[in-house]
Amino acid sequence: MAEEKKIVIRRLETAKDLGKFMAKYYYELDEASKTGKEKIAWCTSVGPAEILRGLGFLTYFPETHSAMLGTTRMATDLIPVANALGYSPEICSYLTADIGAFIEGVTPLAKVFKGIESVPKPDVLVYNTNQCRDVQDWFLWYGNKFNVPVVGVESYRNVPEVTEGHVTGIVKQLENLIEPLEKVAGRKFDMDEFKNAVKLSRECSDLWEKCLAAAASKPSPLTFFDGTTLMGPAVVGRGTQKALDVYHLLLDELNDRVEKGLGALEEEQYRIYWDGMPVWGRLSMHSKLFAGLKANVIASTYCSSWIFSALDENDPFGSMARAYTELFIVRADKFKEDYIKNKLDFFGIDGVVYHDARTCPNNTNCRYGLSQRLQEQTDIPFVTIDGDLNDLRCLSDEQTKTNIEAFIEQLEERK
Template identity: 30%
Template sequence: MPKIDSNKKLRNLMKKYYVKAKLGAKYWPFTKTCWITSGGPVEILIAMGITPIYPENHGAMIGAVKMGVELSGEAEKLGYSQDLCSYFRCDVGQAVTQKSPVGGLPRPDFLLCCNNICGTVLKWYEVQARYYDVPLVFLDTPYNYDGLNDDIVNYVKEQFESIIPEIEKITGRRLNEKKTKQVAQYANEGIKLWNEILSTCENVPAPMTCFDAFFYLAPIVTLRGTKHVVEYYKGLKKELEALIAQGKGAVENETYRLVWDNLPIWYKMRRLSKTLASYGACLVGDTYTNAWADNDINPDDPFGTMARAYASVYLNRNVDAKIENFTSLIKKYKADGFLIHSNRSCKPYSFGQFDIKDEVSRRTGLPGLIIEADMCDTRAYSDEQIETRLQAFIETLKERKEAS
């Protein structure tokens, strides 16, 4: 994609965040650090001035710099199976070695785990709570087997009444209402902006690809509820809109518009983006980055709306809802086909994908391709095999285009 200032700004933003978190935890005694899952209620932490740390975001960084096998190997040496989530294995690996692109994560004062993204996180956080000997705070979000209902929302909301005093007791800080409202306001603004940023790809040609969006995603996950996110996304949105106005597309001669499902394959971002671009194929939308784009947090009812939002994240919804969501993204982005990453690590994301593929194809009349890989563990990936499948898939898209 054309060079824009937001890339550098993002690097600086994330660098500042990690440096501040690491130095604060080490040298500033009043700093409180909490490790939190990617679907956890970070707004509470932000409002209390607690530094949130995301082992999953860190895992993505580890994957991107191809340290996944080395750090997973450390966890495997301790007896953890290679079949477990590679983010988990990398997190164990970085904890015992303090190796990673940022030299390991800062020591937590406590952990905040929300099981709306998977069941693995609960065991993962239990392991880390024992390792660091710190308290674990847990938010339980029941899976939406039959869709979201008020019982689920109320059950999640009620838990805020117990976990907030728990966090207050651990940190010695109070959650204040005014600050909560402000954080909810920023969170909501950030989410809306993120949605608008992703939606710029409705434009033909798309001003960015999902490979870019995977990168721009970091702030809405890690710093949601701060004004930095809002400011950063305002700038990014402006730059993307300028690209649209100039008619510049992220992929030269955009010919095939594809929608992606599941996490990125972090260590193959560059290669895959080059391969797809060489066919004129652009990833215009994906279920992963959109998972942070459709929540609604109301500052006048922060806990009620947060309960609803956290209970109904993409991975906590049933297969029917996933089919609906995927289908609507494909229509929204005027796609020609779709790619599904069957991710060895992420079971709740990869579950049901063959049925999802069939049904989405039936509803949209478009072909899809499933590729088998892993988000961090390069051992689960084979260049030749994946690229042959991609080439064949593009050839079928080409024949379809020519026939119509």
């Protein structure tokens, strides 16, 4: 049998700094939960975090917790617990894993951060359905459990072009959140704090965008698999100075790699774009699978979803409404097609992998012919892998492996 070569994937030094950021973030929440000194708002991943900062809330993001349930491979055993309560195996496995974990009284936070025993208790839950309807159902379940208010924004879906009509509607909903949130916070909304949070969010977004853009260099200093964990501060820390500080460090390291011509992989022969959610429980396996085939997954729709270029402190409500409605996930397919096409061009992509995530239709973009249309327009081939973000019962590793290997062989033939 031919000897297989050792796979070299260069780890980023600043990943440790980002890890420390996440640790501090969770310890701060844990402290607040135990002492009650600060109020905690649970927020959806692209919920109105800036408004919460303007009211002095600490924010906790259950979606990030669910991703951790995925990476620690706890999710698959916990999902059935929620299934038994009537939450179908076909709906969001973030929701089912998270509720299952809560019922079972387990959390990956306890495994990773010594002294933390549970998720922080919410004083209020705030959603934005720009991700999906599932976040609303998810938060309502917890609202009932903790007997705390649940408020939110019901976003538009499949938006072809964001109009003033869309923006006005969302602004009104955002403004309507202030009063109920003030009651929970026990204080008045501070416009200056809010504007500052919008300013910092925008700066965080710009920095994160630059970090991701570094992958356009050949070879790419970054992989998608790095990006899925490096994006933690962009999700949970947006609107804070601390998030900016770590992304400055990350950007410096990435720029340094670019200057030195140092790629994340020792050999990068194929540049791949990933569309859809990561398979959290298979990050390492997939990372090695691609690297072993000299293919670097360098860019993705998912990691780019925390870029909010419309945010503007001078029009905080309006720009938030615009930024959170201009999101890829909220948009109609024509926008999505053009968006991905631009990314393929910008990053010099050889092939596209679409992840058809069984329980996440909103982050699965290959179910309405988009992949075929894009291949016709760009002549860049694609492959679809069936799987899921958290539910490992929905995937076959062997089939994924064969599909990816066959796809890279296809790209090899074209070179």
